[in-house]
Amino acid sequence: MVERKNKTARLRISRGMPGGERCYDTFELPYEDGMSVLDALRWIRANLDSTLAIRYSCINANACKTCMALVNGEVEYTCIAKLTPNLITVEPLPKRPLIRDLVTDSVPEDEKV
Amino acid sequence: MPHLSTDVLVIGAGGAGMYAAIAAAQHGTSVLLVDKAQVGRGGATIMAQMTVAVALAEQEPDSVELHLEDTLKAGRGLCNEELAALVCAEAPKRIREMEQWGTRWARENDHIKQEMAPGHSVKRCCYVDFLNTGPAVAATLRRKVSEISAIRRISNLAAVEIIVRDGRAIGAVVLDLVDGELIAIHAKAVVLAAGGLTKLFERNSASTNMGGEAYALALWAGAELIDMEFVQFFPIGHLAPRLVGMDPIMWDPYRYKLGGKLVNGQFEEFIDRYGSTDFGQYNATRDVAAYAILKEVEAGRGTPHGGAYLDFRHIPEAQLRAAFGPVIDRLLVNGIDLTKTPVEVGPMAHYHMGGIRVDVNMRTRIEGLFAAGEAVGGSNGANRLSGNAITEAFVFGERAGISAADAARRASAEWDEKFADETMERLKSLGEMSAENAIAPIALQVELQKLMWEQAGPFRTGDKLTSALSRIEEMRKKDLPECRVGSEHRFNLDLQDWFELRAMLTTAETVVQSALARPESRGAHQREDFPIADYRFLKNQVMEIKDGELATRWVVPSRLDRSQAIHG
Numbered sequence: 182m183v184e185r186k187n188k189t190a191r192l193r194i195s196r197g198m199p200g201g202e203r204c205y206d207t208f209e210l211p212y213e214d215g216m217s218v219l220d221a222l223r224w225i226r227a228n229l230d231s232t233l234a235i236r237y238s239c240i241n242a243n244a245c246k247t248c249m250a251l252v253n254g255e256v257e258y259t260c261i262a263k264l265t266p267n268l269i270t271v272e273p274l275p276k277r278p279l280i281r282d283l284v285t286d287s288v289p290e291d292e293k294v
Numbered sequence: 295m296p297h298l299s300t301d302v303l304v305i306g307a308g309g310a311g312m313y314a315a316i317a318a319a320q321h322g323t324s325v326l327l328v329d330k331a332q333v334g335r336g337g338a339t340i341m342a343q344m345t346v347a348v349a350l351a352e353q354e355p356d357s358v359e360l361h362l363e364d365t366l367k368a369g370r371g372l373c374n375e376e377l378a379a380l381v382c383a384e385a386p387k388r389i390r391e392m393e394q395w396g397t398r399w400a401r402e403n404d405h406i407k408q409e410m411a412p413g414h415s416v417k418r419c420c421y422v423d424f425l426n427t428g429p430a431v432a433a434t435l436r437r438k439v440s441e442i443s444a445i446r447r448i449s450n451l452a453a454v455e456i457i458v459r460d461g462r463a464i465g466a467v468v469l470d471l472v473d474g475e476l477i478a479i480h481a482k483a484v485v486l487a488a489g490g491l492t493k494l495f496e497r498n499s500a501s502t503n504m505g506g507e508a509y510a511l512a513l514w515a516g517a518e519l520i521d522m523e524f525v526q527f528f529p530i531g532h533l534a535p536r537l538v539g540m541d542p543i544m545w546d547p548y549r550y551k552l553g554g555k556l557v558n559g560q561f562e563e564f565i566d567r568y569g570s571t572d573f574g575q576y577n578a579t580r581d582v583a584a585y586a587i588l589k590e591v592e593a594g595r596g597t598p599h600g601g602a603y604l605d606f607r608h609i610p611e612a613q614l615r616a617a618f619g620p621v622i623d624r625l626l627v628n629g630i631d632l633t634k635t636p637v638e639v640g641p642m643a644h645y646h647m648g649g650i651r652v653d654v655n656m657r658t659r660i661e662g663l664f665a666a667g668e669a670v671g672g673s674n675g676a677n678r679l680s681g682n683a684i685t686e687a688f689v690f691g692e693r694a695g696i697s698a699a700d701a702a703r704r705a706s707a708e709w710d711e712k713f714a715d716e717t718m719e720r721l722k723s724l725g726e727m728s729a730e731n732a733i734a735p736i737a738l739q740v741e742l743q744k745l746m747w748e749q750a751g752p753f754r755t756g757d758k759l760t761s762a763l764s765r766i767e768e769m770r771k772k773d774l775p776e777c778r779v780g781s782e783h784r785f786n787l788d789l790q791d792w793f794e795l796r797a798m799l800t801t802a803e804t805v806v807q808s809a810l811a812r813p814e815s816r817g818a819h820q821r822e823d824f825p826i827a828d829y830r831f832l833k834n835q836v837m838e839i840k841d842g843e844l845a846t847r848w849v850v851p852s853r854l855d856r857s858q859a860i861h862g
Contacts, residue, residue: 198784213536214535214536214629215535215536215537215538215628215629216536217536217538220536220538226736226787227736227737227740228737231734231735231736231737231778231787231788231791232780232782232786232787232788233787234785234786234787235787237502238331238332238335238336238340238501238502238503239335239340239341239501239502240500240501240502241537241538241539241540241542242340242341242343242501242539242540242541242542243538243539243540244340244341244428244429244541245331245332245335245336245340245501246335247331247332247335260538260539261538261539263538280472280784280785281784281785282785284785287332288332288449288450291446291447292332292333292447292448292449293448293449293472294298294448294451294470294473294477
């Protein structure tokens with residue numbers, strides 16, 4: 182297990198607002214076996230860039246079903262998508278209206294202001 | 295300025311909030327149900343994988359009285375017996391009502407199946423399946439809510455303050471997360487159903503929505519809190535290896551069913567060293583088990599991640615597969631092979647026994663303000679019996695909804711935009727102070743969680759609590775106003791974090807002050823400098839804001855008249 186220590190993971194994350202320029206920010210963070218993509222996104226918010234917009238509620242139970250994003254081009258629940266020490270690209274769901282960064286409009290129309 | 299209006303405003307859309315919304319609508323009022331996450335997908339209900347305690351007497355003979363007796367015993371003498379009796383007496387009605395609304399409780403031989411759980415004297419706990427009880431009941435309630443046209447649901451609204459005028463709750467100010475704007479909501483009655491405070495602690499089994507906002511909102515509005523020192527630490531939350539896709543408190547039913555051994559870092563069983571027999575029965579109550587594990591860690595006999603091992607290696611693989619079902623494969627995906635390796639488990643903040651002080655109709659002392667679910671304090675005393683959390687969410691939710699509907703019908707419709715002006719202006723000016731190089735609110739949240747875990751967690755001392763209190767006060771007075779929240783409004787999580795932190799600090803202060811003021815150990819409150827339960831403190835602490843400061847006083851627990859039958 183020792184040789185797995187001190188590894189880092191790299192995430193390339195789509196940023197931006199609707200109508201504006203979209204760009205990618207790359208973040209590097211400490212990697213541990215078993216981490217999820219959401220673990221990494223939360224770590225980035227707490228330690229590197231708190232302005233990163235993400236949506237989640239239950240953290241890791243895969244119960245709330247609100248943390249979906251594109252992970253390396255595939256639609257995934259970020260709370261169960263496994264992080265790897267390789268570069269991972271995370272983008273908002275393409276078929277939903279963008280709100281900000283990784284957050285798309287997933288709320289039913291009749292649940293809005 | 296956007297403005298919303300309703301008869302009954304329900305804040306928080308977990309089990310209690312949705313139940314309250316349904317009950318209020320069925321009693322003829324319009325309802326606005328808001329949640330800072332998505333309606334029916336945030337909070338604690340959706341996380342509950344396990345069981346619901348209810349004296350249905352379908353599995354074996356049982357009674358409301360016996361359920362109450364077990365509940366009071368677990369509560370170590372501090373339960374509000376009237377509230378506890380309400381939970382036990384009304385539970386069968388609510389569980390059967392949920393069945394009518396579509397919840398498919400697990401059945402066998404033509405009856406609802408009920409299992410044993412720690413602290414219960416009979417098989418009393420029903421479930422949908424061991425992993426999906428919470429999501430299943432949340433789905434039932436979401437569907438029921440969506441069928442009622444008198445209920446309007448709005449997701450991503452975080453309540454930041456209750457509007458009080460002439461001693462009466464007349465609405466709330468909420469943050470619309472998507473647009474980053476504050477909105478005033480006018481309501482004739484308000485139900486606080488925004489859950490507990492487990493997010494205050496570094497190790498917790500909560501969703502991200504449990505920062506203790508309900509308590510802070512109630513306190514600021516002028517209501518009282520009770521028993522804030524009693525935080526339940528679930529003894530065998532999952533610590534390592536990293537496990538995703540499962541609730542961290544998933545192990546309990548399997549341990550119970552299969553006889554998983556709880557052993558220390560040296561693979562010795564140890565619960566019997568702490569005054570409880572557990573071998574082969576696994577019925578040590580939560581407070582005893584949590585205490586025993588951390589004492590082993592302290593004595594240098596812990597596991598690498600600071601807990602105990604839960605070991606299933608003595609059980610044949612076929613038996614494991616039969617009991618765990620598809621879960622065994624989910625574990626394998628996480629690299630956990632139970633036939634080869636034990637897992638590390640340890641206490642984590644799981645539930646709050648304390649909370650908003652209410653009467654049996656869920657009324658706070660502020661007219662028009664009600665509470666429901668985990669936000670309510672007192673019913674569970676110093677320690678909650680397993681399985682009672684979802685039960686109380688339903689029972690208190692229904693009761694709060696009816697009471698709020700009654701209050702709304704009696705209230706005048708008088709509302710003027712200017713009633714909210716003072717609150718709105720004050721809150722807006724708070725959100726505007728922000729320096730470019732200042733700390734982000736989430737960083738302070740992380741610091742607070744670590745502080746609460748280390749100095750106000752499962753083991754407490756006067757010194758640790760005093761030091762926690764002084765740092766929390768400093769964070770509230772000095773750091774909070776200087777946080778960086780950014781100028782971008784749209785989905786600005788810094789802004790949500792800031793309002794959340796503001797409530798978290800107030801709630802943390804109530805926990806630490808109450809813990810400091812109780813120099814004894816009882817149930818979930820363990821003071822290392824006062825290790826014995828002291829009969830002189832067989833009392834509840836009530837907390838309020840007086841002249842701008844937190845003030846506490848002691849009250850005698852509310853007792854039942856034993857000569858009377860128990861009614862809901």
